[in-house]
Amino acid sequence: MYLLNDKIRELQPYEPLEGNYPIRLDANESFLSVPSNVALKMVEAFTGSTFHRYPDPMAKDVCAAFAAYYGISPQNVTAGNGSDELISVLLTGFLMKGDTVLTLTPDFSMYRFYSSMTEVKCLELTKRPDLTIDVDELISVANQNNAKAIVFSNPCNPTSLGIPREEVRRLLRSVEALVILDEAYMDFWNQSLLDEVNDFSNLVVLRTCSKALGLAALRLGFAVANETLTKAIRSIKSPYNVNTVTQNVAAVVLSEPSVLDAATKTLVNSRQELQSELLRVAQPYANAVQVYESCTNFVLLKLSNAQQVYAALLQRGIAVRCMGSYLRITAGSPAENTALIAAIEDILRQVVPS
Ligand SMILES: *Cc1c(COP(=O)(O)O)cnc(C)c1O
Numbered sequence: 001m002y003l004l005n006d007k008i009r010e011l012q013p014y015e016p017l018e019g020n021y022p023i024r025l026d027a028n029e030s031f032l033s034v035p036s037n038v039a040l041k042m043v044e045a046f047t048g049s050t051f052h053r054y055p056d057p058m059a060k061d062v063c064a065a066f067a068a069y070y071g072i073s074p075q076n077v078t079a080g081n082g083s084d085e086l087i088s089v090l091l092t093g094f095l096m097k098g099d100t101v102l103t104l105t106p107d108f109s110m111y112r113f114y115s116s117m118t119e120v121k122c123l124e125l126t127k128r129p130d131l132t133i134d135v136d137e138l139i140s141v142a143n144q145n146n147a148k149a150i151v152f153s154n155p156c157n158p159t160s161l162g163i164p165r166e167e168v169r170r171l172l173r174s175v176e177a178l179v180i181l182d183e184a185y186m187d188f189w190n191q192s193l194l195d196e197v198n199d200f201s202n203l204v205v206l207r208t209c210s211k212a213l214g215l216a217a218l219r220l221g222f223a224v225a226n227e228t229l230t231k232a233i234r235s236i237k238s239p240y241n242v243n244t245v246t247q248n249v250a251a252v253v254l255s256e257p258s259v260l261d262a263a264t265k266t267l268v269n270s271r272q273e274l275q276s277e278l279l280r281v282a283q284p285y286a287n288a289v290q291v292y293e294s295c296t297n298f299v300l301l302k303l304s305n306a307q308q309v310y311a312a313l314l315q316r317g318i319a320v321r322c323m324g325s326y327l328r329i330t331a332g333s334p335a336e337n338t339a340l341i342a343a344i345e346d347i348l349r350q351v352v353p354s
Contacts, residue, residue, distance in 0.1 A: 007116065021319040023339055025330040028157065028185075028298050030214035031270070032263050038256055045248040055244040058234065062247045065254035066207075066222055076197050076224050078233045079242045083184060083208040083221030086233075087151070088114045090204060090223065093236035094178050095120045095148050102147040104133060106158055106323070108182065111151045123147065131159040131292065131300075135167045139174040151180040155189050158321070158328045160294035165191040172200045178229075181205050185296040187212030187264050188271070197225050204229060209250055211297060212264045218246045267297045271331035274340070275299045278329075281345045288352045301327045305351045312347040313340075 003009075017026055034042065059079035067074040080086035091114045095101060098121070103111040105124040115122035125141050127133055133152075142150055150171070155162035168191075172179055183205050186192045194205050204225040210216035220242060223233050253260070271294055278299055282289040290302040302325055303309060310322035318340055321328040329340065 007119065017319050019314075019319075021314065021317050023318040023332065023336050025298075025332050025336065025340060026319040026321045026328075027216075028211055028296075028328075028330045029216045030211065030263065030267060030297070031331070031333045031336065032214050032266060034214065034253060035259060038253060038259055041252045042249045045252045046245055049244045049248050051244070053244075054240050055242060055247060057239040057241075059242045059247050062220070062242070062251040062254065063222070065251045069254050069257055069260065070194055070207075072195055072197075072224065075227055076230055078223045078225075078230055078237065079247070080221045080223060080237065081241045081243075081246075082210065082219040083182065083206045083223075084110055085219075085237075085241060086206055086221050086223045087111065087180070087182070088117070089233065089237045090178075090180055091115055091118045091120065091149065091151070093232065099148040100145050101149045101151060102138075102142050102145065102177070103150070104138070104152045104156075106131070106156075106326075108153050108157050108184075120148075127159070131156075131161055133163050133167075135163065135171055139171060142175045142177050147175070147177045149178045149180060150175065151182065153182040153184060154191070155185045155295045157185065157296065157298075158300060158323060158326065160292050160296045160298055160300045160328075162189050162191055162295045165193055165196075168193055169196075172203055175202070178202050178204065184208045184211055188268055188297050189295040194224055198227075201226065201228070204233070209253075212267060213253065213260060214263055215250055215253060218250055220246050220250050267331060270334070270337060271297050271299065273334070274329065274331045274337045277337065277341045278344070281341060281348065285348055285352050289348065298328055298330045301329065303327065303352065308351050309344070309347050312351065313343055316343050318343055 063077040063079055064074045067077050087110055100121040101115050102123045105126050112122055179202055183192055197203050204223050207222045209220040275294055278291045282291050288304050292300040306322055306325045306327050313320055
């Protein structure tokens, strides 16, 4: 009889929350759909796609549109089937049997998952109790353990906190390891190293179209690195990793800088609104509820009764993400934020002693 190996025997398929929740604030997606004039161009891009041929393996047009929007060179850009695929490709290709990868906790769970699939040793450095990163400690743990790669998100999902780019530069200069810097949320902040990849031999920046750019359905991410690393990344990815429809449709959207800028601004405003309202409703419960200062499109709360509050929100048709004693709440439309705030205010009154 065939037996599954130890690596995969206990694994369960990734299942996002199922069920009918009218308000979904659990996956950090954009709440904005594309404007109808852009949607029309997307339809044309779909119709104009050549379906009986394989996609362009280098995804040239969409990489060029991405590079133009961010003011960088397309020679530094590789497209992936979501940045998730790129995390997997980088860990599989740049690490060898017996190597160590270093990540942080709490951080994006996929780093650990893809490390375990690659069968490399994954070290997790625990963040400070206030969820900030001790960069000196990160450097010394990386060097002491001869880490071959360091992967983390900045700003971080789920903490919503970021470290200034000077700290990341210091890390880059102090380690031999490849630094995989996941900037999935950097559209909402201003500490990107995207335009400095040529200054470092060991930097790969990951970006995604799933958050600020509002294209989670298309599955598209980018790895940005110097030309030597880029050549290696292009050589280890699977050739036709990004389908033609995604390439063509995303190229249309990435060529609309004013639409993207406006959307990002709207999302940041929504998060500021959500954050200040959460601070207001948390105020009477200062000992039980903590609201973190976000530089992303979501807000993190720490509260003793997180599970109870989570369940009560679900009961009211509002889905957020619950992780231990934390709730991660994506900024939504004004109406969604208002409904969430009213619900939380009500629930806290019932479950948290003030
Ligand atoms: C959402 C997210 C991504 C994006 O993944 P895609 O595969 O591009 O959708 C990457 N990293 C982090 C930390 C995220 O939260």
